[in-house]
Amino acid sequence: MGLVADYRPMNITLCLTDNRPEPWMAGFRALWPEAQVTAWAPGAPQADFGVVWAPPQTFLDEQAAGLRALFNIGAGVDALLKRRLPSGVPVVRLDDAGMSVQMAEFVTHAVIRQFRELGVYQAEMAQGRWAYRKPLSRADFRVGVMGLGVLGERVAKSLQLFEFPVRGYSRSPRSVAGVDCFSGPVGGEGFNAFLQDLQVLICLLPLTAETEGILNRDSLSRLAPGGHLINVARGGHLVEEDLIPLLDSGRLGGATLDVFRTEPLPADHPFWRDPRLTLTPHTSARTLREESIAQIVGKMQALLRGQPIAGVVDPGRGY
Ligand code: NAP
Ligand code: GLV
Numbered sequence: 604m605g606l607v608a609d610y611r612p613m614n615i616t617l618c619l620t621d622n623r624p625e626p627w628m629a630g631f632r633a634l635w636p637e638a639q640v641t642a643w644a645p646g647a648p649q650a651d652f653g654v655v656w657a658p659p660q661t662f663l664d665e666q667a668a669g670l671r672a673l674f675n676i677g678a679g680v681d682a683l684l685k686r687r688l689p690s691g692v693p694v695v696r697l698d699d700a701g702m703s704v705q706m707a708e709f710v711t712h713a714v715i716r717q718f719r720e721l722g723v724y725q726a727e728m729a730q731g732r733w734a735y736r737k738p739l740s741r742a743d744f745r746v747g748v749m750g751l752g753v754l755g756e757r758v759a760k761s762l763q764l765f766e767f768p769v770r771g772y773s774r775s776p777r778s779v780a781g782v783d784c785f786s787g788p789v790g791g792e793g794f795n796a797f798l799q800d801l802q803v804l805i806c807l808l809p810l811t812a813e814t815e816g817i818l819n820r821d822s823l824s825r826l827a828p829g830g831h832l833i834n835v836a837r838g839g840h841l842v843e844e845d846l847i848p849l850l851d852s853g854r855l856g857g858a859t860l861d862v863f864r865t866e867p868l869p870a871d872h873p874f875w876r877d878p879r880l881t882l883t884p885h886t887s888a889r890t891l892r893e894e895s896i897a898q899i900v901g902k903m904q905a906l907l908r909g910q911p912i913a914g915v916v917d918p919g920r921g922y
């Protein structure tokens with residue numbers, strides 16, 4: 604704490620829609636006792652740092668003038684970027700903070716479930732049937748990761764450990780050892796080549812104007828027949844109406860969906876009742892409070908020392 608002792612106590616204000624602020628406040632106080640930590644309510648004093656999740660516009664309008672930075676307690680900033688943001692105030696995303704290992708275990712589990720046909724065995728054993736299936740060819744089990752950022756790169760590397768042929772797709776050219784990397788605009792040559800004949804497609808893109816609806820009838824029809832979709836990014840990536848017809852026609856075999864256009868998934872949504880879908884409630888990589896607070900406090904103090912920090916969002920790019 605010595606390096607920041609010369610500064611007046613910083614005011615950290617939390618505005619965490621749907622999250623109880625108390626444990627977060629306790630965490631910030633424990634790590635930075637000199638700071639003043641408050642939960643935002645209309646008319647609250649000016650904050651130096653905002654710590655937010657999908658904050659109301661009033662928070663941003665009231666606090667805009669004096670903010671040094673806004674910290675988002677998630678990796679994805681799509682909800683925050685929908686708001687009118689104070690100009691010139693850096694928006695900082697969570698940069699892993701314990702998420703990439705969770706995402707890697709969730710996704711590798713889902714991929715291996717497909718490769719080892721565990722759903723089929725489970726159904727057969729439930730019928731009292733003891734039967735072997737010819738193992739699938741690993742060399743032909745092509746897995747593609749859309750998005751090679753903090754989470755996607757970790758996932759791609761984890762899948763490599765199981766010796767699947769792994770492809771990756773990003774906006775700008777990337778190089779990840781052992782991963783066949785593609786890049787370029789959505790719908791372009793690199794994009795189409797990336798998708799071609801994939802057995803499993805994993806979406807780990809940020810939700811932006813360019814990536815909204817990227818999982819649709821056209822893109823998903825490029826996978827190998829009977830391919831599997833894993834969407835662990837945002838519900839807005841998938842054109843939900845396109846999915847069931849693709850499953851009905853056999854073009855896709857199934858999907859693992861952790862995220863949805865409307866969350867919680869509405870009670871009458873057809874996805875609930877479809878046995879070809881594996882659904883989870885937006886839980887593939889959770890925000891871990893202690894790790895996140897430690898990262899955010901470290902970055903706040905670095906900013907006060909005038910040091911550069913990782914994870915600053917480019918609002919123009921949308922991530
Ligand atoms: P990140 O580090 O910002 O990486 C984003 C990746 O996507 C980069 O490789 C980027 O390309 C690529 N990309 C962005 N726009 C693209 C486009 N138009 N075309 C092709 N590639 C594009 O993000 P992250 O930390 O890995 O997180 C990814 C997303 O996962 C988050 O935005 C969030 O929505 C989601 N998420 C979900 C959960 C969950 O529990 N379900 C948890 C955490 C995060 P470049 O490399 O060229 O920049
Ligand atoms: C969760 O979805 C996140 O963006 O961190």
